[in-house]
Amino acid sequence: MSKPILLSVKGVNKRFGGLQALSEVGIEIEQGEIYGLIGPNGAGKTTFFNVLTGLYTPDSGEFMLGGAPYKPTAVHEVAKAGIARTFQNIRLFGDMTAHENVMVGRHVRTKAGVLGAVFRTRATLREEEAIEDMAHDLLEYVGIGQYANFTARNLSYGHQRRLEIARALATEPKLLALDEPAAGMNATEKVELRALLDKIRNDGRTILLIEHDVKLVMGLCNRLTVLDYGKVIATGSPHDVQHNPAVIEAYLGTSAH
Numbered sequence: 617m618s619k620p621i622l623l624s625v626k627g628v629n630k631r632f633g634g635l636q637a638l639s640e641v642g643i644e645i646e647q648g649e650i651y652g653l654i655g656p657n658g659a660g661k662t663t664f665f666n667v668l669t670g671l672y673t674p675d676s677g678e679f680m681l682g683g684a685p686y687k688p689t690a691v692h693e694v695a696k697a698g699i700a701r702t703f704q705n706i707r708l709f710g711d712m713t714a715h716e717n718v719m720v721g722r723h724v725r726t727k728a729g730v731l732g733a734v735f736r737t738r739a740t741l742r743e744e745e746a747i748e749d750m751a752h753d754l755l756e757y758v759g760i761g762q763y764a765n766f767t768a769r770n771l772s773y774g775h776q777r778r779l780e781i782a783r784a785l786a787t788e789p790k791l792l793a794l795d796e797p798a799a800g801m802n803a804t805e806k807v808e809l810r811a812l813l814d815k816i817r818n819d820g821r822t823i824l825l826i827e828h829d830v831k832l833v834m835g836l837c838n839r840l841t842v843l844d845y846g847k848v849i850a851t852g853s854p855h856d857v858q859h860n861p862a863v864i865e866a867y868l869g870t871s872a873h
């Protein structure tokens with residue numbers, strides 16, 4: 617039985633000068649699944665992510681999130697609407713501790729507001745304590761609780777990636793969008809990442825994953841879409857997609873296969 621649709625995207629077009637980077641791209645992600653977006657270099661994956669998360673304005677496109685129309689405008693609006701993302705190149709606050717990085721993510725959802733923060737009312741202090749606790753819990757959840765007080769830049773690469781995921785989860789997203797989370801990871805880190813993403817899905821969250829590591833995507837995703845030259849060339853289960861002639865053709869001779 618199919619689950620409710622969390623994200624529905626239709627007819628996305630995006631042109632850069634003479635280059636049609638996205639052509640009528642659409643996807644539907646069900647609640648609680650890991651959905652993959654793959655494709656050879658330059659296929660348009662990151663452009664799609666940037667459109668979805670408000671970094672690029674599409675030339676056209678319709679978006680529904682959690683059953684309501686969703687307009688990916690400014691980045692902070694996207695976070696409020698319920699999409700949190702990580703980036704291909706890690707973007708942490710390098711001089712802040714791991715704990716502080718997660719707290720920053722949580723502030724998207726705080727209620728006390730600026731006046732509360734300035735006058736440090738009792739409500740603000742209570743909220744701040746709750747945020748501190750939640751940040752600690754999230755660091756434990758992603759498996760780096762013991763590094764809470766380490767400066768982000770001093771964490772290992774794999775741990776920085778986990779910290780990014782914790783920070784994204786702190787916004788309590790409906791959809792967690794991960795842009796190449798396994799990039800640069802060694803084999804052990806990849807196995808651990810896979811277990812973490814599995815756990816996040818088992819806890820009911822929905823994940824959209826761009827990933828170059830085809831093995832990881834095929835092993836982890838419920839369904840996926842393949843882009844090539846800005847167009848959707850296949851959508852389906854890992855098994856169906858792997859046997860799709862258009863996909864085999866697109867990947868022939870590329871390092872991603």
Ligand SMILES: Nc1ncnc2c1ncn2[C@@H]1O[C@H](COP(=O)(O)OP(=O)(O)OP(=O)(O)O)[C@@H](O)[C@H]1O
Pocket residue numbers: 632635637655656657658659660661662663664
């Ligand atoms: N800001 C931009 N200005 C002009 N062209 C762009 C811009 N961003 C992306 N492109 C072009 O759009 C196409 C799609 O790029 P995109 O980065 O989305 O692909 P990708 O599938 O994410 O590739 P990769 O796997 O290499 O990251 C490429 O031809 C790229 O050169």
